[in-house]
Amino acid sequence: xxxxxxxxxxxxxxxxxxxxxxxxxxxxxxxxxxxxxxxxxxxxxxxxxxxxxxxxxxxxxxxxxxxxxxxxxxxxxxxxxxxxxxxxxxxxxxxxxxxxxxxxxxxxxxxxxxxxxxxxxxxxxxxxxxxxxxxxxxxxxxxxxxxxxxxxxxxxxxxxxxxxxxxxxxxxxxxxxxxxxxxxxxxxxxxxxxxxxxxxxxxxxxxxxxxxxxxxxxxxxxxxxxxxxxxxxxxxxxxxxxxxxxxxxxxxxxxxxxxxxxxxxxxxxxxxxxxxxxxxxxxxxxxxxxxxxxxxxxxxxxxxxxxxxxxxxxxxxxxxxxxxxxxxxxxxxxxxxxxxxxxxxxxxxxxxxxxxxxxxxxxxxxxxxxxxxxxxxxxxxxxxxxxxxxxxxxxxxxxxxxxxxxxxxxxxxxxxxxxxxxxxxxxxxxxxxxxxxxxxxxxxxxxxxxxxxxxx
Ligand SMILES: NC(=O)C1=CN([C@@H]2O[C@H](COP(=O)(O)OP(=O)(O)OC[C@H]3O[C@@H](n4cnc5c(N)ncnc54)[C@H](O)[C@@H]3O)[C@@H](O)[C@H]2O)C=CC1
Ligand SMILES: O=C(O)CCC(=O)C(=O)O
Numbered sequence: 001x002x003x004x005x006x007x008x009x010x011x012x013x014x015x016x017x018x019x020x021x022x023x024x025x026x027x028x029x030x031x032x033x034x035x036x037x038x039x040x041x042x043x044x045x046x047x048x049x050x051x052x053x054x055x056x057x058x059x060x061x062x063x064x065x066x067x068x069x070x071x072x073x074x075x076x077x078x079x080x081x082x083x084x085x086x087x088x089x090x091x092x093x094x095x096x097x098x099x100x101x102x103x104x105x106x107x108x109x110x111x112x113x114x115x116x117x118x119x120x121x122x123x124x125x126x127x128x129x130x131x132x133x134x135x136x137x138x139x140x141x142x143x144x145x146x147x148x149x150x151x152x153x154x155x156x157x158x159x160x161x162x163x164x165x166x167x168x169x170x171x172x173x174x175x176x177x178x179x180x181x182x183x184x185x186x187x188x189x190x191x192x193x194x195x196x197x198x199x200x201x202x203x204x205x206x207x208x209x210x211x212x213x214x215x216x217x218x219x220x221x222x223x224x225x226x227x228x229x230x231x232x233x234x235x236x237x238x239x240x241x242x243x244x245x246x247x248x249x250x251x252x253x254x255x256x257x258x259x260x261x262x263x264x265x266x267x268x269x270x271x272x273x274x275x276x277x278x279x280x281x282x283x284x285x286x287x288x289x290x291x292x293x294x295x296x297x298x299x300x301x302x303x304x305x306x307x308x309x310x311x312x313x314x315x316x317x318x319x320x321x322x323x324x325x326x327x328x329x330x331x332x333x334x335x336x337x338x339x340x341x342x343x344x345x346x347x348x349x350x351x352x353x354x355x356x357x358x359x360x361x362x363x364x365x366x367x368x369x370x371x372x373x374x375x376x377x378x379x380x381x382x383x384x385x386x387x388x389x390x391x392x393x394x395x396x397x398x399x400x401x402x403x404x405x406x407x408x409x410x411x412x413x414x415x416x417x418x419x420x421x422x423x424x425x426x427x428x429x430x431x432x433x434x435x436x437x438x439x440x441x442x443x444x445x446x447x448x449x450x451x452x453x454x455x456x
Contacts, residue, residue, distance in 0.1 A: 011047035015040045018059045029112030031331055035119045036063055042439035045427040058447045067091040071161040073139055075153045087158050089137035089165055092118040095449035098169055099135030100125055102176030107142040114138055120355050123442025124377040127416050130388035135171055143178045155186035163191050168201030174387050175205045180251060200394035204387035213390035214402040215409055221255025221353060223382015223413045224326055228351035229263060230417035231372040240264035245322045247271045248329030249292050249299055252353040256326045258285045269320050272299045275313035321345040328353030336361040343369045352376035378420045378438040385412045
């Protein structure tokens with residue numbers, strides 16, 4: 001099957017033809033198919049009003065990355081053994097700016113995972129309004145249990161191939177699962193050594209002392225909570241006094257918890273891949289940061305040190321009664337069973353800090369039950385938006401204050417929320433349909449730029 005001869009079909013047929021083709025051309029990439037399906041399912045009303053998108057084959061072009069590279073990453077472990085991993089960078093769309101998106105180091109990474117994440121990035125980055133295109137990359141390297149020296153050698157080898165594809169005007173990676181300021185530091189150092197240039201804007205998420213931006217570390221988690229606050233406000237609610245659960249205990253989760261507390265909620269639980277932590281007194285963020293960021297230990301170490309906390313290895317963090325939930329770990333972690341439990345326990349809003357953490361079935365249950373649901377494309381866009389702010393500071397060789405940067409993040413999240421809601425109201429008559437609003441809102445910005453730039 002090819003991507004041809006679809007422009008005379010009504011939009012729903014057009015969408016299914018494109019979907020069939022995507023499945024055919026990328027067999028086995030189930031999470032990529034899932035991400036494409038979710039976006040395309042929302043686009044019918046736009047395609048009906050704008051046949052020019054169909055004629056210009058915008059959907060077909062959006063689903064095909066501009067470029068993708070896969071490469072060998074050989075490195076030597078501490079015992080002197082040679083290890084070989086696979087590296088990826090998928091440069092999805094540059095209609096709005098340089099390719100932009102994080103790098104994930106996790107043993108589950110494969111091409112389909114990176115393509116799903118890169119595809120999501122197209123719409124998310126467009127929603128930020130910050131002039132950034134979309135890409136994603138990573139490796140099946142597992143940092144768990146590696147020494148600092150092993151992490152450095154891996155990062156250096158990874159960048160020794162990847163550097164030729166990067167550049168402040170070309171492709172600008174950042175962090176994601178398994179990649180934080182330590183890994184970005186090793187990659188930046190190796191990039192600088194190879195190109196013999198201090199090209200600050202080639203990576204974001206850098207340390208504040210070496211051309212990084214204030215608030216980038218905090219931005220994704222803070223942003224997801226700002227988005228949650230905006231959703232609650234549409235029903236006259238606030239976060240004050242709310243019980244919250246957060247999944248994950250990495251970068252996004254930690255700062256979601258910190259901001260939720262700052263806005264008056266009490267986060268009573270978070271999780272890692274081995275289980276979850278319940279702390280009815282509210283998670284102690286300083287202790288959590290010490291355990292996860294400094295000691296790089298498991299959550300059980302937190303429970304061992306705090307009387308009000310227990311670490312549970314059966315069931316799910318989403319089984320706990322709460323008013324709001326923030327899934328901040330990984331894709332498809334919140335399924336129909338979890339959604340049913342959350343709804344039964346009275347959850348009022350869910351804001352996705354992770355990328356696609358809720359399965360389609362779970363999203364449908366939330367929507368049917370009238371639970372406010374903020375999809376990751378909109379709700380977790382604060383991270384990449386602040387990366388764009390970092391690029392702006394790097395280009396101007398300046399550094400804004402914490403207050404200036406954080407206030408820009410807050411305004412961007414409010415704008416994303418309002419734009420998503422207004423788009424949903426225009427195209428679906430249901431302002432609460434943030435899923436459609438985010439997909440359509442991001443799509444229109446990218447599609448218009450692609451139309452203007454011709455067939456490229
Ligand atoms: N770091 C960022 O700025 C952004 C991250 N995201 C998304 O947020 C999510 C979390 O990313 P980070 O906090 O940056 O990563 P991280 O590496 O700091 O933390 C990842 C967390 O997820 C858990 N986790 C990872 N894989 C898992 C699995 N297979 N099963 C159960 N738990 C698992 C880990 O235990 C850890 O708590 C990911 O979906 C990522 O794509 C989205 C936007 C920006
Ligand atoms: O800051 C960035 O460039 C990327 C953040 C990211 O990977 C994401 O939004 O999922």
